Amino acid sequence: MDYKNTLTTxxxxxxxxxxxxxxxxxxxxxxxxxxxQEISQGKLCIKGWNVTSFSDHxxxxxxxxxxxxxxxxxxxxxxxxxxMAERLGAIKTESGPDSVxxxxxxxxxxxxxxxxNKLARAVFNTNNxxxxxxx
Amino acid sequence: MIDEIxxxxxxxxxxxDDKGARLDGMVALRRTGPAVAPHVFVAGDDLSTLEINPRxxxxxxxxxxxxxxxxxxLGVVARGCDERAYVEMAKRNQIDPxxxxxxxxxxxxxxxxxxxxxxxxxxxxxxGTPAAPGPQNPIVAKYDTMTLAExxxxxxxxxxxxxxxxGCRNICPECFCEACAMEDKAWVEPGxxxxxxxxxxxxxxxxxxxxxxxxxQCEHTCPAHIPLTVLYDLMxxxxxxxxxYVPGADLAALPPLSVTLExxxxxxxxxxxxxxxPLAPIGR
Numbered sequence: 001m002d003y004k005n006t007l008t009t010x011x012x013x014x015x016x017x018x019x020x021x022x023x024x025x026x027x028x029x030x031x032x033x034x035x036x037q038e039i040s041q042g043k044l045c046i047k048g049w050n051v052t053s054f055s056d057h058x059x060x061x062x063x064x065x066x067x068x069x070x071x072x073x074x075x076x077x078x079x080x081x082x083x084m085a086e087r088l089g090a091i092k093t094e095s096g097p098d099s100v101x102x103x104x105x106x107x108x109x110x111x112x113x114x115x116x117n118k119l120a121r122a123v124f125n126t127n128n129x130x131x132x133x134x135x
Numbered sequence: 136m137i138d139e140i141x142x143x144x145x146x147x148x149x150x151x152d153d154k155g156a157r158l159d160g161m162v163a164l165r166r167t168g169p170a171v172a173p174h175v176f177v178a179g180d181d182l183s184t185l186e187i188n189p190r191x192x193x194x195x196x197x198x199x200x201x202x203x204x205x206x207x208x209l210g211v212v213a214r215g216c217d218e219r220a221y222v223e224m225a226k227r228n229q230i231d232p233x234x235x236x237x238x239x240x241x242x243x244x245x246x247x248x249x250x251x252x253x254x255x256x257x258x259x260x261x262x263g264t265p266a267a268p269g270p271q272n273p274i275v276a277k278y279d280t281m282t283l284a285e286x287x288x289x290x291x292x293x294x295x296x297x298x299x300x301x302g303c304r305n306i307c308p309e310c311f312c313e314a315c316a317m318e319d320k321a322w323v324e325p326g327x328x329x330x331x332x333x334x335x336x337x338x339x340x341x342x343x344x345x346x347x348x349x350x351x352q353c354e355h356t357c358p359a360h361i362p363l364t365v366l367y368d369l370m371x372x373x374x375x376x377x378x379x380y381v382p383g384a385d386l387a388a389l390p391p392l393s394v395t396l397e398x399x400x401x402x403x404x405x406x407x408x409x410x411x412x413p414l415a416p417i418g419r
Contacts, residue, residue, distance in 0.1 A: 001159060001204060003196075005172035020172040022199075029199050033302070033356060035189040036170045042189065043358040046300045 001025070005032060011107045012047040013133065015039065019048060028052045092124060101128040139262050140212060140240055141182040147210055147238065148178040156208065158236060162196050163212040164188070175200070175209070187212065187240065192308040192352050194220040198229045210236040216250075218257035219348035219383025220308035226386060227393075229311055241265050250351055251364070274365045275372075287333075290366075294336050295329045296359035303353035303363055304339060309346040309382075316342065340366050344374055345390040348383035 005020035017040035022030035031052055035042035054060055064080035065072040075083075091099055102120035104113045113131070120129040144161050151157050157178065164186040165174035171186050173196045197211055211217065218239055224230045239257030247255035247269035256265040278286065304310045304317060316322055316338050323335055330336075347367040354363045374380050378391040 001175065001200070001207065003160070003175040003200065005174065007167070007170050007172065018170075020170075022173070022196075024200065024203055029203070030195075031305075032172060032191060033306075034170060034172070035191070035355075043356055044300060044302060045298060045358060049300060049302060049305050 007034060010040075010044070010048045010051055012051065013106055014110070017044055017048050019044060019051065021052060028055060088124070097125040098128060100124060100126060101130070102126070104129065104131040106131055106133040136240065136263055137185075137187060140187065140238070141185050143238060143261060144176060144185060144210070144212065145182050147236065148176065148180075158210045159207045161210040161212065161238075162193050162200075164191060164193075185212070187214075190214065190216070190350070190352070190355075192220060192306060192350065193217050194224055194230060195308045195311075197221070197235060198224055198308075198311070201231050201234060202229075208234045208236075210238055213237050213239050213257055213259070214242055215239070215252065215254050215257045216348060216350035216383075217308075218259060219254075220350060222383045222386050223309055223346050223348055223390070224311070226390065227311075232386070238262075250349075251368075252349065272362075272365060272368055274362055275368050278365060278369070290333055290336075293361045294332050296361055297329050297335070298359055299328060299330050299335075300358060302356040302358065306352040306356040307343075308350065308352070309343065309348065310339075312342075336361075336363075336366065340370055343367055344370050345378075345380055345392045346382055347371055 002023075002025050004023045006023065007018060007020055010017045010019060018034035018037040019040075020032040020034055021028060022032055031044075031049060033040060033042045033044045033048070040048075063074045064077055066075040066080060066083060067073075088100060102116060102124070104116045108116070117129055120126055144163065148158055148161055160175035160177050162173065162175055164171050165176070166184045166186045171189060173191050173193060175196075176182060176185060193211055193213065194217055197209055200207055200209060211221075213221070218237055221230055221232075221235070221237065225232045237257065237259040238261050239259040241257075241260060241263030242250070242252065242255035244255075244266040246252070247266045250269055251272040252269045254268065256263070278289070281289065301317065304315065317335065322338060323330055347370060349364065349367065349371060351364050353367075354361070357363060371382065374382070374391075380388065380391050382390075
């Protein structure tokens, strides 16, 4: 029996509610709101309570997918990132920086979103950046 | 008190019964840095990290382990409310009493006051001296003086704050149905806030009759600060006055909503003999 509660921060928004992911022998069996943290004080919203519903979902993507001949095919990160760099670079040269929009994710950390913003504005030279929480 | 609990837990984990068997673990709270969470201590563990605060519904942890590990024998460090939760869970096949040892400790007078707790100690009292019961929640006394229209307005004002997080249900040790009426589209249309008044909260209140053991986890976890325990205190009072049933008081007492008027159990098998009934399937 390997019973664990792993303290973590909810990935759904910027509030930073903390919760314990309850596992038994590596399988998630529950979520306990953290009662020892000042931000959320033992409370969660519906998203926090269900934060594990995607972690082992059958539809969860675990590798990048590249469309080849009309079909999505599993690919390595190297392959996917190289393709993205090539295509985005070509589009920028062809149609200008404002031909592309960057859509960030509320599920990423502040730091990841900061880097994404840098990539859009400083590397790609566009202010076309937004995030999924506005959808 | 905490030192004594740690000492007794260490002893119990190393004890063997007359068949030479030991407990597989002790469910309690563990401190890791500034955080405290439920944990299963095993023999040899550092028990200086064992804590008794903040309160978590530890019987839910026991139930989750009992259902998934059919041979596991556990102990649990329990308050009065944990033990009452156990009573109502065991009679509904959520916990196997044969595989659980309860190490009870008494809550402090301050805790009894804070929780408005009528019985701030377990029957299996191993550590501590029972404190006097806490007072009645003053909102209940105020509620009793209100007219019907005022009561309706009071609940309307409270329930409109609900963000439908289902936290009250999720944290509740007595909420373990496989299918929840609060998620049934026929009763609660998805995608709307606030939830239907008063149906949403009354569905839960009705299902809590004969189950609510006044642990107050629901109220504590409510992000909208709805005084949910007022509703459940009123329900508990009616259950006792009208049907003579006090949830959590007696493992052998059949819940009035689980028997016919002739006291025939509606459960499969003999509700008095848990060995005849397998543990209920894993719910939500």
